[in-house]
Amino acid sequence: MRQSRAIDVSTGLFVLLGMTAIVFLVTQITNREFSWRDDSYRLSARFENIGGLKAGAPVSMSGVTVGRVESIGYDMDVFKAVVTLRIDARYDQIPNDSDASIFTAGLLGGQYVGITPGNSEDVYRDGDTVEFVQDAIVLEKLISKYLFSQAGKDKATEAPGTQE
Amino acid sequence: MTGLLGEIAANTRSFLARLGALTRFLGQVLWQVPVTLLRPRLVVEQVYNTGALSLVIIMTCGLFVGMVLGLQGHDLLERFGSEEALGTGAALSLLKELGPVVTALLFAGRAGTALASELGLMRATDQLSAMEVMAVDPMRRVVVPRFLGGAIAMPLLTAIFIAVALFGVQLVGVQFLGIDQGSFWSQMRGAVELADVHEGLIKGVTFGIACSLIAVFEGYNAEPTAEGVGRATTRTVVISAVVTLVLDYILTALML
Numbered sequence: 001m002r003q004s005r006a007i008d009v010s011t012g013l014f015v016l017l018g019m020t021a022i023v024f025l026v027t028q029i030t031n032r033e034f035s036w037r038d039d040s041y042r043l044s045a046r047f048e049n050i051g052g053l054k055a056g057a058p059v060s061m062s063g064v065t066v067g068r069v070e071s072i073g074y075d076m077d078v079f080k081a082v083v084t085l086r087i088d089a090r091y092d093q094i095p096n097d098s099d100a101s102i103f104t105a106g107l108l109g110g111q112y113v114g115i116t117p118g119n120s121e122d123v124y125r126d127g128d129t130v131e132f133v134q135d136a137i138v139l140e141k142l143i144s145k146y147l148f149s150q151a152g153k154d155k156a157t158e159a160p161g162t163q164e
Numbered sequence: 165m166t167g168l169l170g171e172i173a174a175n176t177r178s179f180l181a182r183l184g185a186l187t188r189f190l191g192q193v194l195w196q197v198p199v200t201l202l203r204p205r206l207v208v209e210q211v212y213n214t215g216a217l218s219l220v221i222i223m224t225c226g227l228f229v230g231m232v233l234g235l236q237g238h239d240l241l242e243r244f245g246s247e248e249a250l251g252t253g254a255a256l257s258l259l260k261e262l263g264p265v266v267t268a269l270l271f272a273g274r275a276g277t278a279l280a281s282e283l284g285l286m287r288a289t290d291q292l293s294a295m296e297v298m299a300v301d302p303m304r305r306v307v308v309p310r311f312l313g314g315a316i317a318m319p320l321l322t323a324i325f326i327a328v329a330l331f332g333v334q335l336v337g338v339q340f341l342g343i344d345q346g347s348f349w350s351q352m353r354g355a356v357e358l359a360d361v362h363e364g365l366i367k368g369v370t371f372g373i374a375c376s377l378i379a380v381f382e383g384y385n386a387e388p389t390a391e392g393v394g395r396a397t398t399r400t401v402v403i404s405a406v407v408t409l410v411l412d413y414i415l416t417a418l419m420l
Binding site: 007008010011013014015017018019020021022024025026028029030056058110 | 208209211212215216219255259317319320321323324326327330349352353354355356357358360361364365
């Protein structure tokens with residue numbers, strides 16, 4: 001009996017340790033944030049192009065994370081991507097003419113949604129739609145635009161693509 | 165020439181026979197699982213045997229795997245000037261590959277051999293037949309609790325291994341080599357998704373089931389001689405390692 005009691009204790013400790021490790025992995029090294037009370041509100045925004053934005057990406061104002069991208073869908077009526085933003089309830093004074101843009105963090109970083117505050121007296125409430133949006137900048141588009149404009153400039157002298 | 169062909173045919177035949185026997189054995193074990201769960205005491209003992217007793221080796225190896233990953237990762241990333249990505253790289257490689265695979269190999273070496281030799285010795289000393297004579301089903305009383313114990317312990321060991329290894333990476337990367345603590349953790353959190361953790365745990369569960377099954381199968385079907393027990397133990401390690409790596413490829417291909 002004494003022997004089996006000791007085994008129970010060690011087994012219990014082992015299982016507890018394993019569970020702690022799983023909880024650590026889930027909560028501490030992923031971008032998932034667990035809160036017991038869901039005291040946040042949701043905004044939606046329609047973008048022409050969201051680039052590489054993913055659910056769970058941060059929503060920031062002046063670089064401070066105020067929420068997360070909750071889900072991304074596609075609206076077949078207007079042919080745009082619908083991004084649902086979950087904003088922390090602490091930040092409930094965002095003017096309702098603020099705009100949402102998709103930025104890239106660093107050269108190789110992930111994309112995030114940046115909110116720039118507007119001047120309106122009224123504030124966003126749960127379920128509102130952000131009217132002013134700016135799409136993700138797609139690098140290929142920029143490069144091709146630049147290349148074609150360069151090519152247009154000195155078409156006479158050189159063929160496009162051989163620029164240095 | 166015909167001799168060679170005949171040998172190949174015989175080998176193929178015995179391989180297929182063994183695979184079939186293993187599948188039948190899996191069916192028998194799974195069939196008995198609900199009954200065994202009515203006596204959790206037996207399973208708890210085996211979780212202790214396979215899990216708690218493997219803890220020291222798992223944690224030691226995890227720490228050193230993490231520290232090596234910290235050194236190598238730092239050396240590699242320094243060439244691109246992005247040492248801060250060490251956290252991301254280490255966390256992803258540990259969660260998705262190194263954690264489950266290394267844990268499974270250690271598990272096969274530490275717990276799998278113990279299971280196989282114990283069962284093989286029971287077979288060799290006629291304990292299993294004695295149980296049958298006493299109308300005790302050795303599958304229910306001996307084999308299935310050991311299988312379940314291993315299958316339960318392995319995912320927990322995997323999680324512990326990964327957590328300790330991350331501590332090792334952090335120790336070398338942040339404390340010794342001076343990567344910024346804040347960017348180390350925030351880059352990791354930004355890049356690691358819940359699905360990556362799921363992938364690691366799914367692999368842990370699968371490898372646990374496979375390694376435990378192979379260990380009890382080899383032990384239970386060992387030849388009842390000293391040599392046979394030794395051979396069963398060796399086969400357990402070899403087959404577990406090969407099956408783990410093959411399953412790893414299949415699971416990775418399925419989940420990417």
